[in-house]
Amino acid sequence: MVQSLDRLKESPSQTAGPYVHIGLTPNFCGIGGVYKNDLGSIMVNDQTRGERIELRIRVLDGTGTPLKDALVEIWQADAGGLYNSPGELRGTADPNFLGWGRQPTDMETGLCVFQTIKPGRVPFRDGRLMAPHITLWIVARGINIGLHTRLYFSDEEKANAEDPILARIEHRVRVPTLVAERQGDVFVFDVHLQGEKETVFFDS
Amino acid sequence: MTDRNPDTGAFFTRDRTWHPPAYTPDYKTSVLRSPQRALLALDGTLSEITGPVFGHAILGELDNDLIHNFARSGEAAIGERLIVHGRVLDENGRGVPGALIEVWQANAGGRYRHKKEGYLAALDPNFGGCGRCITDENGNYRFRTVKPGPYPWPNGPNDWRPAHIHFSVFGHGFAQRLITQMYFEGDPLIWRCPIVRTIPDQRAVERLIAPLDMANTIPMDARAYKFDIVLRGRRSTLFENRLDGN
Numbered sequence: 001m002v003q004s005l006d007r008l009k010e011s012p013s014q015t016a017g018p019y020v021h022i023g024l025t026p027n028f029c030g031i032g033g034v035y036k037n038d039l040g041s042i043m044v045n046d047q048t049r050g051e052r053i054e055l056r057i058r059v060l061d062g063t064g065t066p067l068k069d070a071l072v073e074i075w076q077a078d079a080g081g082l083y084n085s086p087g088e089l090r091g092t093a094d095p096n097f098l099g100w101g102r103q104p105t106d107m108e109t110g111l112c113v114f115q116t117i118k119p120g121r122v123p124f125r126d127g128r129l130m131a132p133h134i135t136l137w138i139v140a141r142g143i144n145i146g147l148h149t150r151l152y153f154s155d156e157e158k159a160n161a162e163d164p165i166l167a168r169i170e171h172r173v174r175v176p177t178l179v180a181e182r183q184g185d186v187f188v189f190d191v192h193l194q195g196e197k198e199t200v201f202f203d204s
Numbered sequence: 205m206t207d208r209n210p211d212t213g214a215f216f217t218r219d220r221t222w223h224p225p226a227y228t229p230d231y232k233t234s235v236l237r238s239p240q241r242a243l244l245a246l247d248g249t250l251s252e253i254t255g256p257v258f259g260h261a262i263l264g265e266l267d268n269d270l271i272h273n274f275a276r277s278g279e280a281a282i283g284e285r286l287i288v289h290g291r292v293l294d295e296n297g298r299g300v301p302g303a304l305i306e307v308w309q310a311n312a313g314g315r316y317r318h319k320k321e322g323y324l325a326a327l328d329p330n331f332g333g334c335g336r337c338i339t340d341e342n343g344n345y346r347f348r349t350v351k352p353g354p355y356p357w358p359n360g361p362n363d364w365r366p367a368h369i370h371f372s373v374f375g376h377g378f379a380q381r382l383i384t385q386m387y388f389e390g391d392p393l394i395w396r397c398p399i400v401r402t403i404p405d406q407r408a409v410e411r412l413i414a415p416l417d418m419a420n421t422i423p424m425d426a427r428a429y430k431f432d433i434v435l436r437g438r439r440s441t442l443f444e445n446r447l448d449g450n
Binding site: 006007008009010011012013014015016017018019020021022023024026029030031033034035036039061062063067069073075077083084085086087088089098099100107122123124125130133135137139140141142143144145146147148150165168169193194195198199200201202203204 | 267293
């Protein structure tokens with residue numbers, strides 16, 4: 001016999017289901033008067049530092065059909081590359097930017113839109129800089145455990161080329177699944193859950 | 205070197221044989237919504253170790269009282285009055301303070317207040333179905349609600365969800381983000397449910413079944429159920445390379 005490691009097991013995940021909006025974006029689904037705003041619906045104010053951008057995200061199933069009942073959360077650094085989190089030891093992030101947002105996909109079009117800023121670069125564990133990126137967490141009916149991916153930017157070719165995470169993707173043809181296309185101030189990003197263009201998802 | 209803030213270690217690897225896999229064909233919607241390629245392992249960078257923390261300032265007075273937070277003044281939701289409480293812990297057994305918990309559920313008849321919901325059971329004009337709270341310094345939380353009813357759903361020809369409350373939890377790092385469901389002790393629908401059965405290990409399912417907690421039941425007011433939630437634990441940061449700039 002040896003000493004026990006004495007650890008607990010994580011609570012198992014379950015799908016968020018089709019009515020996730022009731023809990024996480026109640027105003028969006030017509031339950032007014034309980035919370036003033038849907039949490040995470042507004043990410044920037046007049047004082048937030050950085051370049052304003054819009055993200056237009058769709059989540060598509062194995063037939064290419066956009067999900068109309070998904071919920072996307074994003075987490076990102078501020079314009080200076082600092083996270084607004086107690087775990088951020090490198091400095092103090094922009095107090096006018098929480099760095100977290102939450103949006104449902106539209107019930108008719110499947111489009112999910114975030115108004116945010118372009119993040120600065122954040123170091124990898126060994127100190128090399130990662131390319132600017134936004135962490136995505138996707139839940140929906142039919143998704144048993146939240147899916148984690150990253151959104152990189154098409155106008156950051158040089159930074160993307162030296163990003164230590166993108167460099168780990170063995171099948172290079174899959175790298176573009178993580179790169180959002182710039183169209184003016186808008187970045188367009190399609191997440192393919194399954195199939196030929198399947199997005200790279202992380203176990204992190 | 206002094207001990208660093210324990211909130212900066214990377215998280216323990218997720219045991220994905222304990223969680224439900226993505227592809228679980230008896231839960232039909234998962235068939236076209238499950239990635240088929242392997243996940244890419246990514247040992248916690250700052251982007252996953254960090255996460256948003258919400259202060260009590262976001263909370264309204266009735267946010268954790270689903271019996272009253274949507275009800276007309278002086279009225280209350282119909283149904284079995286319950287207190288649901290418990291503790292948010294990490295895998296090391298430590299309480300997680302400041303964790304945001306958001307819940308949603310159907311009303312006592314199994315009807316959700318949602319545009320896309322077409323079940324025949326009536327809406328309760330005094331029940332919205334959402335609530336939230338933040339754990340105290342020891343990781344404890346509590347809210348009041350009515351017991352949700354089971355409801356039928358178009359999966360198999362005659363599938364019914366057990367009574368359940370959806371839970372969404374934030375710890376201190378984005379990699380701890382978790383959505384799950386709480387079930388009620390003794391419900392015969394639990395073991396028949398294709399969503400419950402996406403979880404391969406019976407012991408893992410049992411972790412989602414809240415026992416009746418008579419000790420905390422308030423006589424002549426509300427019964428209590430206790431539901432503890434465990435989030436991923438963090439590694440100690442001993443012997444890890446320090447990031448540039450620290």
